[in-house]
Every structure is written in C-alpha cells, then in structure tokens.
Amino acid sequence: MGFVKLILRRKTLLFAVGVLLSLVVISIFAPYFVPYDPDALRVVDRLQPPSAAHFFGTDHFGRDIFSRVLVGTRVTFILGISISAFALVFGVPLGVLSGYYDRLGMLIMRIVDAIMAFPAIILALALMAIMGKPGMVNVIIAVGMVWAPRMVRVVYSSTLSLRENTYVEAARALGASSGRILVRHIAVNLLSPVIVQSTFTFAFSIMEVAALNFLGVGIPPYVPSWGGMMNEGRTYIIRAPWIIIFPGVFLALSVLSFNLLGDALRDRLDPKLRHLV
Amino acid sequence: MLSFVVRRAAGMVVSVLLVVTITFILMQLIPGDPASVLLGPNATPEQIEALNRTWGFDKPIFVQFYKYFANFLRGNLGESIFFRQPVLRIIGQRAETSVFLGIMALIVVVGLGIPAGVIAAVRPNSWVDNSLLLLALAGASIPSFWLGLMLMVLFAGKLHLLPSSGYTSVIATGNIANLKNLILPAFALGFVNAALVARTARSSMLDVLRADYITTARAKGLRDSVVILKHALRNAAIPITTVISFTFASLVSGAVVTENVFALPGVGSLIVQSVLKRDYPTIQGIMLVVAVLYVVINFVTDLAYAFLDPRIRYR
Numbered sequence: 001m002g003f004v005k006l007i008l009r010r011k012t013l014l015f016a017v018g019v020l021l022s023l024v025v026i027s028i029f030a031p032y033f034v035p036y037d038p039d040a041l042r043v044v045d046r047l048q049p050p051s052a053a054h055f056f057g058t059d060h061f062g063r064d065i066f067s068r069v070l071v072g073t074r075v076t077f078i079l080g081i082s083i084s085a086f087a088l089v090f091g092v093p094l095g096v097l098s099g100y101y102d103r104l105g106m107l108i109m110r111i112v113d114a115i116m117a118f119p120a121i122i123l124a125l126a127l128m129a130i131m132g133k134p135g136m137v138n139v140i141i142a143v144g145m146v147w148a149p150r151m152v153r154v155v156y157s158s159t160l161s162l163r164e165n166t167y168v169e170a171a172r173a174l175g176a177s178s179g180r181i182l183v184r185h186i187a188v189n190l191l192s193p194v195i196v197q198s199t200f201t202f203a204f205s206i207m208e209v210a211a212l213n214f215l216g217v218g219i220p221p222y223v224p225s226w227g228g229m230m231n232e233g234r235t236y237i238i239r240a241p242w243i244i245i246f247p248g249v250f251l252a253l254s255v256l257s258f259n260l261l262g263d264a265l266r267d268r269l270d271p272k273l274r275h276l277v
Numbered sequence: 278m279l280s281f282v283v284r285r286a287a288g289m290v291v292s293v294l295l296v297v298t299i300t301f302i303l304m305q306l307i308p309g310d311p312a313s314v315l316l317g318p319n320a321t322p323e324q325i326e327a328l329n330r331t332w333g334f335d336k337p338i339f340v341q342f343y344k345y346f347a348n349f350l351r352g353n354l355g356e357s358i359f360f361r362q363p364v365l366r367i368i369g370q371r372a373e374t375s376v377f378l379g380i381m382a383l384i385v386v387v388g389l390g391i392p393a394g395v396i397a398a399v400r401p402n403s404w405v406d407n408s409l410l411l412l413a414l415a416g417a418s419i420p421s422f423w424l425g426l427m428l429m430v431l432f433a434g435k436l437h438l439l440p441s442s443g444y445t446s447v448i449a450t451g452n453i454a455n456l457k458n459l460i461l462p463a464f465a466l467g468f469v470n471a472a473l474v475a476r477t478a479r480s481s482m483l484d485v486l487r488a489d490y491i492t493t494a495r496a497k498g499l500r501d502s503v504v505i506l507k508h509a510l511r512n513a514a515i516p517i518t519t520v521i522s523f524t525f526a527s528l529v530s531g532a533v534v535t536e537n538v539f540a541l542p543g544v545g546s547l548i549v550q551s552v553l554k555r556d557y558p559t560i561q562g563i564m565l566v567v568a569v570l571y572v573v574i575n576f577v578t579d580l581a582y583a584f585l586d587p588r589i590r591y592r
Contacts, residue, residue, distance in 0.1 A: 114295035121530040248423035256418035
C-alpha cells in the first residue's frame, strides 16, 4: 500500500507545483491577456452570471470578475513575497543570535512569546489602525510583524540543535570565531527549515491579507484584490454569489498549493518527520 | 507539583507584564497628541486635565507606564472614544456572542477532528485515510470567512434552513433557540481547526497504535473498539489536547472575520468597527483582554498536562 500513497503524494505535489507555476505566470502576464479591463465599468452588464462572454460573471459595476481575479493574483503574490521577505529579514538574524547566545535568547524568546499571545488578525488589525492609512506597505509591515516572531521561533529552535553538533565543537576547538561559526556552520544548515517555514508564511500571510482586505482595512478598495472583491460582493451574495466564489477558489487553491509544497519540502528535507505526515 | 505550579505561575505573570508592555508601546506609536487622539479635536481643558490625571500623559514615559499598568490592574482599560463608555464594559456586553460562538466552534473542532483522525489512523493508507487527509488539507487551506459566505449562500440563501445573520442574546431573552444563528458561523470557524486536530489525532494515534501494549491488548483478545478507544486514544490524548489548546488563538482570529461575515454582535466585530473608527482605547482593550486570556489558558493547559502526565512536572 506504501507506493499508492507515494504516488498520491507525488501527484498532489505535481498538482501544487502546477497550480503555483500557473499563478506565477498569471500574476506576471495577466494584465496583457485578460479579456476585459479589470476596472472598466459597464453598468448595462451588471451582475451577469458566468457565461461565454464573462467566464466568472460580472459584479455590481459590470466589471468582469475573470479579469479582476486574474489581475488580483499579482497583488496577492507581491504581498505574499514581501511579507515572507519581511519575516526572513527580521526572523533569521534574531533567531540565530537567540539560539547561539543563551542570555539574549532568553530575552528575545520571552518577547516573541508575548507577541504571539496576540492572535494574528488582532495584532495585524491593531497595527493597521496605528499606522493609519490602508496601503500595500502598511499591510506588509502589519502582517510581517505577525509572522516574523514565528520565523524567529523556528530559526531559534533549529539553531539550538545545530550548535550541539560535533562539527561546531570541532570548529570552536580549531579557534574559529563566533561570527565564523554562526555564518559558515549554522546559518548554512538553517536553509531547509527556513525554506519550509517561508512557504507556510506565504500561505498564511496571503490568507491574512485577504481577511484584512475583506474587512476593508487592507489595501485601498480600488486595487483589485481577492479579499476586496469578496468584501464588495457581500451585498449581492444571494443574487450574484459568483462575485465571491471565484476569488475564494483562487485564494484557497493558492493556499492549498503552498501548504502542499511546504509539507512535501518538510518531508523531503527533514527525514525524521517523514513517518508522521 | 507545587514547585511546578509556582514556576509556571511566575512565568505567567512575566508574560502578562510583557503583554501589557507591548500594548503600551504600540499605543505610544499612534501619531499625534494623546489627548486629542482620545478626546477628539474639540476637547475642553477640563477634559484634558481629567485625562492627564488618570493616565499621566503630561508626565514622563515611565510614569505613564506605571499609571497604565496600575489602571490595567484595577480593570480600567480606558473609555471608548465612540461609545463614551468604559472599554471593559463594552467588551463585557459583546462577550456573550463570542463565548457561545467559541464554544460551539470548539464542539465542531472536537466532534469532527478527533473521530476523523482516529478513523484515518485505524485504517492507514486506505481510501478513507487518503480522502480524510485530503479533506483535512483542503480544510486548512480554505479561509473561514469564505467558507462562511458559501454556507450562507447554501443554507440560508438556497435551502432556507438556517438564519444567515444576526444574533439576539440568549441570556437576556432566555430563548435558547437563538443559538440557531450561531450554527453556520460555528461550523465555518470550527472546520478549519478541525482539520488541524484531525491531522494531529491521526499521527499521534498512529504512533500509539505501534506500541507494545496495543499488541498485548489485541493478543488478550480485546475487541477492536476497546483497544482503540480505551488503550490507544487515551494515550494519544496529550498531543491532541495541545493542539486543541492552540486552537484558541486561531479561533479568536477566525472569529474576528466570521462575526463580521454573519453580522454577529461579538468582540470580533467590535474590534473591526473600532479599527475603522480609530477607536484606539477599545482596540487596545480588546488586545489586552484577548492576550491575557491566551496566557491564562496556556497556564491552565500546562497545569492540566502536569496533572495528566506526571513526567512533565520535572522538566
């Protein structure tokens, strides 16, 4: 029975990578090939159900949902990548230093735990309120601040186990400086947990960004985004559910693919966990 | 056991202190003069003076922090700019909806997650296992607010089985049927976390089912159901409980959006309204209450483990 699962896993991985590659292509080229201008208002065509002319139907302004969903991919991916980068830039150095220097680690991990006591969306909402205006940069900071501590945690615990390795001891015995050990022997080996955590960060952050946009506190409503479209469609949910269905399907597919990719990478890069999943 | 409780309690106090400090620092980051932020541009000098007396905004930052902390200990989280009422009272008025929603969502989490995980673990790699695994993965990837909207379309819009939005207090009206309004939201909220619990239940059950005492129990000729429910599930309970206790934060996060979707008058919709209205005292009040609750729940779970598994006390 073992190989059935393996094929299933390979198949799901194939599916995930396929979806992600298509979404990357869409996010880069969508503005050049979508059938309609995503912002063009055509009131005569409002609330049209899906058809050959409008694959995903139209919204209350007569805008083409298909074009808007495809163009919205770009915002989603830009935000996902930026937030993951934010988490990496703050999370990796802090995590490595906390794992290597015990006292610093105790202090930083206490703070990290305290930040993590605030549920993700509540912290992001509060940060959006403090920064004032909706906007891309503010969303990146708000959601990045939520996910950076989680990255610190992962890097911290990996560093803790890495520094106990014999080769670190050997390097130290040979007189290597702490800086050299941190960079040449520890940071390099952090690559796999960091990659795995980044895929999960991406998945969760695009979900959270969509939630912020859905609540109307993310990026400005005139930028087509999946969460924003679902927010606008709420009034017409019974009459025109397609306004909400399609952005949600794209969001769920993206998150699912990143989760599948993350799971597969974790299995691949960390053989100890293989039997668990 | 006593030293364990004392150590954990000390840790909890430190965490609460840090949570209060973080909220204080965040509130310092709001641009503008606190008096005009909190009272609006038309504040009278008397109002400003009264505000400064309670919160010490005209004093050095350490005095402000001291006052902030002292007010926190007294249960004074400030006054809402919008409602012109103490923040704690407003949160209290909204708590019922959120607590009931949370409990019902937790029932969904446990009621779906554990059976699904156990069934999958009993027949590993079967089609049941694979489909449950796939369903769990899909569940973890679907945004709860989208699931909520879809349920609303189906059950309220098309089938007219359940109400689509709103909620009237059960405690005030005594009408338990009002809980019907929370069924769809609770399912939307619980499903995502049920997926997580199912995965954990499956993997910890798989670990336990490999143990020697399970083989012994089977060899004794015990029925499958007894082996699985009595011998295996009990021992797999600790990791499952951990995940369920983790779901608190995720349930709170999900509730913020779900309450908004279903127009429920809970704490989650309160914080969104407060953000849109820049009602800073209410925002920080909710942050404090939720984070302190999280710290306390963690403390209680730690104690529960120590009670369930004596080995933990010595770590």
